[in-house]
Amino acid sequence: MQAWFSENPLVSYLLILGMTFFIFQNVFRPQQVKLPLLKAIFMYLTMIVGSAILLVLQIDKLPIIQCMAIAIVMMVMLRARQIYDKWKNKSTTAD
Secondary structure (H helix, E strand, O other): OHHHHHHOHHHHHHHHHHHHHHHHHHHHOOOOOOOOHHHHHHHHHHHHHHHHHHHHHHHOOOOHHHHHHHHHHHHHHHHHHHHHHHHHHHHHHHO
8 A cells, every 4th residue: 555655646645634723623612713814824825835745755655645544533433532522412411
């Protein structure tokens, strides 16, 4: 899999960029506070450049995409646990 990502840098870059945006939106902006336009542009440009750096590391045989995928899986597990706890508390208070 690592070799395939190295042979397809455009796909790798788009995956890294998409996962970076997703992680930023869900971890660093949990309240969905709107940034001013210039700050938002600066943040996304910084993520675009940072993703290019991560692409170089991915091509250099570091498992960047796999690590980001694990981080996203862990975020989904946390969200599922939060939903379960909220549902469980609702059902215990209704009894």
